Amino acid sequence: xxxxxxxxxxxxxxxxxxxxxxxxxxxxxxxxxxxxxxxxxxxxxxxxxxxxxxxxxxxxxxxxxxxxxxxxxxxxxxxxxxxxxxxxxxxxxxxxxxxxxxxxxxxxxxxxxxxxxxxxxxxxxxxxxxxxxxxxxxxxxxxxxxxxxxxxxxxxxxxxxxxxxxxxxxxxxxxxxxxxxxxxxxxxxxxxxxxxxxxxxxxxxxxxxxxxxxxxxxxxxxxxxxxxxxxxxxxxxxxxxxxxxxxxxxxxxxxxxxxxxxxxxxxxxxxxxxxxxxxxxxxxxxxxxxxxxxxxxxxxxxxxxxxxxxxxxxxxxxxxxxxxxxxxxxxxxxxxxxxxxxxxxxxxxxxxxxxxxxxxxxxxxxxxxxxxxxxxxxxxxxxxxxxxxxxxxxxxxxxxxxxxxxxxxxxxxxxxxxxxxxxxxxxxxx
Amino acid sequence: xxxxxxxxxxxxxxxxxxxxxxxxxxxxxxxxxxxxxxxxxxxxxxxxxxxxxxxxxxxxxxxxxxxxxxxxxxxxxxxxxxxxxxxxxxxxxxxxxxxxxxxxxxxxxxxxxxxxxxxxxxxxxxxxxxxxxxxxxxxxxxxxxxxxxxxxxxxxxxxxxxxxxxxxxxxxxxxxxxxxxxxxxxxxxxxxxxxxxxxxxxxxxxxxxxxxxxxxxxxxxxxxxxxxxxxxxxxxxxxxxxxxxxxxxxxxxxxxxxxxxxxxxxxxxxxxxxxxxxxxxxxxxxxxxxxxxxxxxxxxxxxxxxxxxxxxxxxxxxxxxxxxxxxxxxxxxxxxxxxxxxxxxxxxxxxxxxxxxxxxxxxxxxxxxxxxxxxxxxxxxxxxxxxxxxxxxxxxxxxxxxxxxxxxxxxxxxxxxxxxxxxxxxxxxxxxxxxxxxxxxxxxxxxxxxxxxxxxxxxxxxxxxxxxxxxxxxxxxxxx
Numbered sequence: 084x085x086x087x088x089x090x091x092x093x094x095x096x097x098x099x100x101x102x103x104x105x106x107x108x109x110x111x112x113x114x115x116x117x118x119x120x121x122x123x124x125x126x127x128x129x130x131x132x133x134x135x136x137x138x139x140x141x142x143x144x145x146x147x148x149x150x151x152x153x154x155x156x157x158x159x160x161x162x163x164x165x166x167x168x169x170x171x172x173x174x175x176x177x178x179x180x181x182x183x184x185x186x187x188x189x190x191x192x193x194x195x196x197x198x199x200x201x202x203x204x205x206x207x208x209x210x211x212x213x214x215x216x217x218x219x220x221x222x223x224x225x226x227x228x229x230x231x232x233x234x235x236x237x238x239x240x241x242x243x244x245x246x247x248x249x250x251x252x253x254x255x256x257x258x259x260x261x262x263x264x265x266x267x268x269x270x271x272x273x274x275x276x277x278x279x280x281x282x283x284x285x286x287x288x289x290x291x292x293x294x295x296x297x298x299x300x301x302x303x304x305x306x307x308x309x310x311x312x313x314x315x316x317x318x319x320x321x322x323x324x325x326x327x328x329x330x331x332x333x334x335x336x337x338x339x340x341x342x343x344x345x346x347x348x349x350x351x352x353x354x355x356x357x358x359x360x361x362x363x364x365x366x367x368x369x370x371x372x373x374x375x376x377x378x379x380x381x382x383x384x385x386x387x388x389x390x391x392x393x394x395x396x397x398x399x400x401x402x403x404x405x406x407x408x409x410x411x412x413x414x415x416x417x418x419x420x421x422x423x424x425x426x427x428x429x430x431x432x433x434x435x436x437x438x439x440x441x442x443x444x445x446x447x448x449x450x451x452x453x454x455x456x457x458x459x460x461x462x463x464x465x466x467x468x469x470x471x472x473x474x475x476x477x478x479x480x481x482x483x484x485x486x487x488x489x490x491x492x493x494x495x496x497x498x499x500x501x502x503x504x505x506x507x508x509x510x511x512x513x
Numbered sequence: 514x515x516x517x518x519x520x521x522x523x524x525x526x527x528x529x530x531x532x533x534x535x536x537x538x539x540x541x542x543x544x545x546x547x548x549x550x551x552x553x554x555x556x557x558x559x560x561x562x563x564x565x566x567x568x569x570x571x572x573x574x575x576x577x578x579x580x581x582x583x584x585x586x587x588x589x590x591x592x593x594x595x596x597x598x599x600x601x602x603x604x605x606x607x608x609x610x611x612x613x614x615x616x617x618x619x620x621x622x623x624x625x626x627x628x629x630x631x632x633x634x635x636x637x638x639x640x641x642x643x644x645x646x647x648x649x650x651x652x653x654x655x656x657x658x659x660x661x662x663x664x665x666x667x668x669x670x671x672x673x674x675x676x677x678x679x680x681x682x683x684x685x686x687x688x689x690x691x692x693x694x695x696x697x698x699x700x701x702x703x704x705x706x707x708x709x710x711x712x713x714x715x716x717x718x719x720x721x722x723x724x725x726x727x728x729x730x731x732x733x734x735x736x737x738x739x740x741x742x743x744x745x746x747x748x749x750x751x752x753x754x755x756x757x758x759x760x761x762x763x764x765x766x767x768x769x770x771x772x773x774x775x776x777x778x779x780x781x782x783x784x785x786x787x788x789x790x791x792x793x794x795x796x797x798x799x800x801x802x803x804x805x806x807x808x809x810x811x812x813x814x815x816x817x818x819x820x821x822x823x824x825x826x827x828x829x830x831x832x833x834x835x836x837x838x839x840x841x842x843x844x845x846x847x848x849x850x851x852x853x854x855x856x857x858x859x860x861x862x863x864x865x866x867x868x869x870x871x872x873x874x875x876x877x878x879x880x881x882x883x884x885x886x887x888x889x890x891x892x893x894x895x896x897x898x899x900x901x902x903x904x905x906x907x908x909x910x911x912x913x914x915x916x917x918x919x920x921x922x923x924x925x926x927x928x929x930x931x932x933x934x935x936x937x938x939x940x941x942x943x944x945x946x947x948x949x950x951x952x953x954x955x956x957x958x959x960x961x962x963x964x965x966x967x968x969x970x971x972x973x974x975x976x977x978x979x980x981x982x983x984x985x986x987x988x989x990x991x992x993x
Binding site: 107108110111113114115117118119120121122124125126128129131132135136139311312313314315316317318319320323324332333336337338339340342343344345346347348349350351353354355359360361362376379380383407408409433434436437438439440443444446448466467469470473481484485488491492495499 | 578581582585612676677679680683684686687688689690691692693694695697698700701704705707708766767768769770771773774775777778779783786787790791793794796797798799800801802803804805807808809854857858861885886887888890891908911912914915916917918921922942945946949950963964967970971974975978979982
């Protein structure tokens, strides 16, 4: 013992022990700092991610509208077929005339002016005439969104300083837009079209409703298939199965399926549901089936842990009262595990809502205008809409992509919040 | 469509339940002198329900699944000469159009001459076939329901052990539910194998696994030069590996240190903040990460490297400067870094579980010897948890390899064989998406290549998962 303590005593005398201790505490501090740094990276990144998306997306929630006096020119409007009229061109020429600008024979000025107006103007004008043909020959005020490029100019995202190849509004057009604004014809309103329209090639008319409905139909299919199957499988594995080779095989399978990359499920969907079973491509039916197979392992795992949390005493009491095993499970264990099952199920549905890769393969990235009405019709989905819009060349789609992400995240937050509330409200501690 | 059978069967089933219950009550009342009934009337009702619904549903399901392929085969069997002379791809397209027209939709393409006339007759035939199959299926299902109901009618009597029979069926049904897991695996393996085999008939396996050239776009026409050598997947494997490595360089230390901090240092308050943050990060859809990588991280990184390049140009490292000036948005580094962030919560939550599973006695022993917290973590906890952490990292690698959206949006399409993180690379998953999106003929080697890639991806991730799960499992047992 003395030999062992001798070096320590010596170290204590010449201060090495103290220095060593100091170094050890410094290491301790540094190590703790690494941990804090790592956590800060995660938190910082989340803030950056959400901040950037809100920053990019918030402008898409409002849009600029222009209210113009339109002379419903009887020469140009066909009474029987008002939607055939080129209202934008007509309005552009009237505006140019009002400003006293003489157009060249090709009408290039009018074309330039027309491109500042959205085709919504045409739809609204045609609607007005269809409802009241007596408007022809009179001057009416029509309010319609401005085109995407004009909108970006009003929002300050495109300015005169923007490089010419980065913008499609010329300085002349900007001057016209300034005139309109100075006249008080331009108003900024909430962008309702974003929530009431399907996808469109024109950014100012493109909305998320089609994708929201598509996602909802898809999740409906997923829920109808995956929840009964998943809960059934979990009940079997947890309450009925006897240890054996088949049960082991199933368990190994479920664990592996949970880790199979999502894109492989997409390949399965292409080969099995589309090429073999000839189910309609791009439809929420196929998307829902693929997502159901993907969600199945997570639902099974969540349900099993909820069933495990029910204490054995419940089962024993029921069995002792003469209930059969099936009655025990379905009358007592499963109802008690239900809050946990619901929580796990909702979370896995929220996860399925955000899943994108398999949808790309089964054709849910094709351009689908309008709003799907059935699970067999072509449809889009929210995450694939994000992918489509992100790839679009129009600059105005960038802010709309971020807005679509915000809509998607809102749905996910609502679903997760519902799951947490369920857990809080019904959770039982045994 | 055959699917309207399901509500029909549901109505039959409810009817069967009501009738069966009533029947059991009446027969029990009639035999009131004898022994009391074994099961309650409701259980007889369920017994009848099962005998009506299960055979009918089985037939409806079979019809739903097999009617489309069967209709296709029937259509192909009776097709006229002109159609059978077409090459297989065109023939499939023709049948598809005949089916569409038969269903009252528009054909995809216009068929010239004799084929146009054939389309008219074939589409009528297609409509007839699908009608026959539909009504045949309905008739068979209704017949099966009636036979089942009749059987139940003869069986219901007081002595019938209806409850046990019903419970037997329920057990079988639950087993069938869990067997879906096996069926899914079988489905994945078969669908990948089937089309991969067709692909490997056109492109030898060795060319695919060891070829250095990937350009599937040139192989659309069979007579094109170099169309056979264009399916070398090594550049894709290299790109996948590069991005995975970058992601792990980010995710492993950050995830691990977060887990250590959460498990050993964090106060309940900071745990209460950090845990939800990590859960939110884990819940953000990957397409959102992809958007962020493409529009925020990519441009930022490019500007950074271009800035450095501008500083270096003209100096002693002029070549490097010139190179950095040309760096694009879509580089491996961007996709890898963002993917690493995505994996942080995954690594951290797995490691957190594993570190928490190390018995408290080991920590207490270490503290009793005068070790500081960090020394305990480094010398005791990490060595003890090492196998588990290795398993967690393997699982994270498998996730990184299979991740699609981030790379599809941020990594680019050029199949460069490089390990330079500033270059554009492409991955296996990106190529699968590129090969299968858009409208194209299904049977060309180009689309079949996607299945070859998918099979490779599936096998690699499966191997990683099995090894990782084995490691984690044995590690858990060590302390249980």
